[in-house]
Amino acid sequence: MPAEVDAGLATLSDQLILATVLLYIFAMIGYALNLAFGQTQTQVESPSTSEPVLATVGGAASSGSSASSASPVPASASGGGGDRTEKTPPAWTVWAGPIAVGLTWLGWAGNLASILTRGLAVDRWPWGNMYEFVVAMCFTAVSAFLFMHLRYRVRFLGAFVTVAAALGLGFAVLYLHVQAGPVVPALNSYWVAIHVTAAIIASGLFIVAGVSGILFMVRKDTAVRLPSRQDLERVAHRAIVIGFPIWTFAVIAGALWADKAWGRYWGWDPKEIWAFITWIAYAAYLHARATAGWKGKAAMIVQLIAFGCLLFNLVGVNIFLGGLHSYAEVP
Amino acid sequence: MEHVEPTAKERAVSEANPDQATGPAAATGTVVEDTPAENEKKREVRPAGLGVVGWARWFWRTLTSMRTALILLFLFALASIPGSLWPQRGISDAKVAQYFTDSPRLAEWLDRFWLFDAVRAPWFAAIYLLLFLSLIGCLVPRTMVHLREVRKKPPAAPRNLTRLPHHASFEGALTIEEAAARLRAKRFRVTTGPDWVAAEKGFLRETGNLVFHIALLGLLLAVGAGSLYGYRGNVLIVEGEGFANTVAAYDRYMPGQRVNAESLEPFSFTLQDFQATYVATGERSGQPLDFSAKLKVTDAPGAPEHDYSLKVNEPLNVNGTLSYLIDHGYAPTFKVTDGKGQVAFDGPVPCLVAQPSTFASECVIKVPDAQPEQLGFLVAFLPTAVPMGKEWVSVFPGAANPLAQVYGSFAGDLGLKNGRPQSVYEIEPAILKKMKPLVMKADPLAVGKSLVLPNGMGSIEFTGLKEWIALQITHDPGRTPAFLAAILIVGGLVLTLTVRRRRVWVRIQDVTRATGPGPGEQEEAEGRSESGPSTKNRHEDGLRHVEVGGLTRTEGGDFSEEFAEIVSALNPGVKDAR
Numbered sequence: 019m020p021a022e023v024d025a026g027l028a029t030l031s032d033q034l035i036l037a038t039v040l041l042y043i044f045a046m047i048g049y050a051l052n053l054a055f056g057q058t059q060t061q062v063e064s065p066s067t068s069e070p071v072l073a074t075v076g077g078a079a080s081s082g083s084s085a086s087s088a089s090p091v092p093a094s095a096s097g098g099g100g101d102r103t104e105k106t107p108p109a110w111t112v113w114a115g116p117i118a119v120g121l122t123w124l125g126w127a128g129n130l131a132s133i134l135t136r137g138l139a140v141d142r143w144p145w146g147n148m149y150e151f152v153v154a155m156c157f158t159a160v161s162a163f164l165f166m167h168l169r170y171r172v173r174f175l176g177a178f179v180t181v182a183a184a185l186g187l188g189f190a191v192l193y194l195h196v197q198a199g200p201v202v203p204a205l206n207s208y209w210v211a212i213h214v215t216a217a218i219i220a221s222g223l224f225i226v227a228g229v230s231g232i233l234f235m236v237r238k239d240t241a242v243r244l245p246s247r248q249d250l251e252r253v254a255h256r257a258i259v260i261g262f263p264i265w266t267f268a269v270i271a272g273a274l275w276a277d278k279a280w281g282r283y284w285g286w287d288p289k290e291i292w293a294f295i296t297w298i299a300y301a302a303y304l305h306a307r308a309t310a311g312w313k314g315k316a317a318m319i320v321q322l323i324a325f326g327c328l329l330f331n332l333v334g335v336n337i338f339l340g341g342l343h344s345y346a347e348v349p
Numbered sequence: 350m351e352h353v354e355p356t357a358k359e360r361a362v363s364e365a366n367p368d369q370a371t372g373p374a375a376a377t378g379t380v381v382e383d384t385p386a387e388n389e390k391k392r393e394v395r396p397a398g399l400g401v402v403g404w405a406r407w408f409w410r411t412l413t414s415m416r417t418a419l420i421l422l423f424l425f426a427l428a429s430i431p432g433s434l435w436p437q438r439g440i441s442d443a444k445v446a447q448y449f450t451d452s453p454r455l456a457e458w459l460d461r462f463w464l465f466d467a468v469r470a471p472w473f474a475a476i477y478l479l480l481f482l483s484l485i486g487c488l489v490p491r492t493m494v495h496l497r498e499v500r501k502k503p504p505a506a507p508r509n510l511t512r513l514p515h516h517a518s519f520e521g522a523l524t525i526e527e528a529a530a531r532l533r534a535k536r537f538r539v540t541t542g543p544d545w546v547a548a549e550k551g552f553l554r555e556t557g558n559l560v561f562h563i564a565l566l567g568l569l570l571a572v573g574a575g576s577l578y579g580y581r582g583n584v585l586i587v588e589g590e591g592f593a594n595t596v597a598a599y600d601r602y603m604p605g606q607r608v609n610a611e612s613l614e615p616f617s618f619t620l621q622d623f624q625a626t627y628v629a630t631g632e633r634s635g636q637p638l639d640f641s642a643k644l645k646v647t648d649a650p651g652a653p654e655h656d657y658s659l660k661v662n663e664p665l666n667v668n669g670t671l672s673y674l675i676d677h678g679y680a681p682t683f684k685v686t687d688g689k690g691q692v693a694f695d696g697p698v699p700c701l702v703a704q705p706s707t708f709a710s711e712c713v714i715k716v717p718d719a720q721p722e723q724l725g726f727l728v729a730f731l732p733t734a735v736p737m738g739k740e741w742v743s744v745f746p747g748a749a750n751p752l753a754q755v756y757g758s759f760a761g762d763l764g765l766k767n768g769r770p771q772s773v774y775e776i777e778p779a780i781l782k783k784m785k786p787l788v789m790k791a792d793p794l795a796v797g798k799s800l801v802l803p804n805g806m807g808s809i810e811f812t813g814l815k816e817w818i819a820l821q822i823t824h825d826p827g828r829t830p831a832f833l834a835a836i837l838i839v840g841g842l843v844l845t846l847t848v849r850r851r852r853v854w855v856r857i858q859d860v861t862r863a864t865g866p867g868p869g870e871q872e873e874a875e876g877r878s879e880s881g882p883s884t885k886n887r888h889e890d891g892l893r894h895v896e897v898g899g900l901t902r903t904e905g906g907d908f909s910e911e912f913a914e915i916v917s918a919l920n921p922g923v924k925d926a927r
């Protein structure tokens with residue numbers, strides 16, 4: 019592996035990440051304005067929930083809401099429908115939503131470009147240290163949100179996903195940033211591409227689920243402008259159902275890599291232990307929903323515990339516990 | 350074990366169709382049907398006064414219940430946490446020893462609870478074994494139930510299709526046979542009645558689920574077998590030296606309980622050369638880029654020798670026994686001439702790395718053969734030495750200016766005769782205290798230079814530089830089974846999370862009858878063997894009233910979309926939708 023670093027590209031990558039943070043913040047403001055002054059969430063939802071099932075055939079964009087017709091929205095959620103005629107929201111707020119989505123796409127592109135330029139600058143997969151890892155994770159979280167948005171009605175999450183991404187990137191830039199450079203020999207392996215990529219994708223999905231879970235917890239029943247509990251639950255469940263197999267794969271790929279690098283596929287290293295605990299905690303969430311029939315708060319708490327384990331594995335283990343996986347290069 | 354509380358959807362079905370209740374749950378004993386015989390059994394399950402058998406049965410049922418399994422699962426996760434909080438034997442022995450010197454009383458207590466050996470602790474094994482049993486106990490009956498279910502026909506249509514969560518109706522010229530054929534084309538398994546079609550698919554969900562759980566069991570087994578029948582060893586080799594895979598050749602050998610020492614793979618190799626490359630300039634100066642060890646390998650006695658370039662992430666594999674490059678360091682060579690003018694030592698001395706970023710290392714030379722007195726040396730090795738004030742330090746891990754600095758040489762008894770094993774990397778302080786100091790902190794020696802000891806005790810010459818590598822050599826027969834199990838785990842998981850079990854019923858009636866559905870009609874619909882209505886359905890091209898109902902047994906996903914597709918596939922009026 020060449021040790022040369024393209025300094026120009028590396029600088030460009032650093033600048034792009036700043037632009038990304040700004041775009042996410044602007045997008046967040048747009049979503050917030052839309053949430054605060056636009057139509058309330060329930061008004062947006064109520065026409066689709068009353069649609070007959072067959073009317074949604076072929077309409078991919080509305081399929082998210084058609085699922086809710088199978089599990090009817092309780093009266094409290096559709097109670098806000100009455101004031102629709104009373105006050106029409108100002109025209110600009112109608113645009114705040116789509117503009118926010120547009121800004122998110124721009125930020126997403128900036129984030130992607132930053133990752134690509136960094137990768138090109140050092141001529142390797144750009145997730146060799148904690149800074150790069152966090153940047154990539156914010157990217158997958160926003161990607162998960164945007165792709166869900168293409169298919170389902172999840173714009174209500176925008177403000178919260180973008181603020182989480184902006185915070186994550188800000189944290190990375192301020193506290194984790196290290197100069198672009200080559201990695202130690204142990205990281206010089208195609209397993210980085212497989213194992214770390216899977217971990218990043220799964221983490222991105224779990225972040226979206228975690229954001230939904232936190233909202234679910236802080237949301238009061240009277241707060242009609244915030245997304246409904248069912249919506250939040252559904253988004254969290256979808257994200258985890260996709261994320262869990264990917265996480266499983268990531269852990270297994272990690273074991274395969276450990277088998278190549280350290281001579282054992284599982285050695286109860288702190289990072290391995292916490293990846294395993296995270297895995298079990300998400301499995302417990304799926305079990306709680308699938309077999310114990312837990313809904314709502316109880317399942318969400320399990321989900322948030324799992325999310326806590328994930329974050330601890332990322333931050334806590336790298337900083338406090340060390341172990342063989344100590345390449346994180348925390349500055 | 351499965352859904353103990355039937356969901357609303359399921360209740361709707363089981364009302365309409367009593368044999369639904371004998372699903373997996375009933376068969377494994379969580380939901381017991383109220384037949385007299387079953388009631389008898391229920392009473393029997395209570396442990397009170399039933400003696401050993403009753404207790405055993407109660408214990409088994411409790412152990413294999415879903416809740417116990419989940420609790421065990423949680424406990425298993427919790428039990429692995431200590432291993433990440435305290436240093437572990439076999440992974441970081443030095444840190445464990447440090448813990449014992451720093452806070453001996455606490456360490457002693459922690460050790461009593463096996464907290465330095467967390468994954469070998471009895472409590473860890475207990476949870477592991479119980480989880481294992483629990484999994485077996487619930488998987489065997491579930492597999493049986495599933496095998497039976499797969500062979501069962503879909504249940505008859507419920508009385509009232511409009512009560513199902515998904516429902517549609519249309520008028521069309523559809524016959525029972527056509528409906529069945531179209532559903533079969535959508536890969537449903539189908540049964541028909543006089544005026545209805547029942548279809549079901551998505552058995553792969555439960556299959557995937559069972560595969561996942563069974564593979565999980567397999568993984569636990571493979572890991573266990575690997576630690577029983579495998580071994581692990583460490584060895585340090587200096588350039589030019591060789592290794593033959595026998596127990597005696599290891600510096601440290603850690604066999605599983607069932608390993609036969611004679612069965613070690615009989616390969617051998619010599620280390621020709623080791624190369625480490627580092628970033629030379631800039632902020633990351635000194636960061637390693639690549640390690641590579643050139644080996645000449647003989648797979649078995651008598652086999653031809655071949656070259657192998659051993660690298661991190663690229664272990665040497667000889668028939669499943671793997672050698673890994675896990676560490677490296679410098680082994681400067683010294684020649685010690687004693688007071689009588691004889692060469693008492695000549696060879697490489699592997700040094701321990703004191704400072705990983707610069708590879709400043711510490712070496713110990715013991716010369717028991719020296720006359721008139723035994724000699725001992727403490728040497729600092731600096732691969733890229735520069736002066737800093739009065740001290741010499743190393744600034745780079747590569748050997749750009751290698752110097753060896755004798756900072757202590759001693760004469761006297763090295764204490765090797767009492768038979769107690771000693772570390773080759775250290776002279777115990779107690780022994781050192783009894784020896785006579787000769788030279789303290791001499792000027793550093795370049796290669797080829799020597800230091801003359803006072804009192805005619807001889808001299809030491811820094812003759813050259815070699816490097817050492819540390820290898821971990823493992824044989825784990827559980828690797829391949831564990832790998833296969835892992836593949837099945839992911840595959841089963843994807844199936845169980847993406848496939849949905851779904852049922853669709855179609856009921857077809859003549860238009861005239863459908864306009865006014867009376868109570869009598871429902872009775873007819875129930876009787877499977879009645880042939881009356883089916884003949885009425887065979888009016889050629891007559892418009893009929895078709896009702897379609899559907900349900901999915903698991904939440905999540907959008908069955909509505911698929912259901913709509915099914916409906917339009919059934920409705921000949923919208924052919925283009927197919």
Ligand code: HEM
Nearest residue numbers: 298301304305308309350351415418422483484487558845
């Ligand atoms: C003895 C222990 C276990 C029992 C009795 C058990 C039982 C079950 C059952 C009955 C289901 C069916 C859910 C359905 O069909 O909807 C299920 C699903 C599942 N189990 Fe287990 N399981 C056990 C252990 C585990 C373990 C150790 C894991 C992994 C950490 C695990 C992960 C899962 C997952 C991911 C699902 C899929 C959940 C879903 O369908 O959404 N299980 N388990």
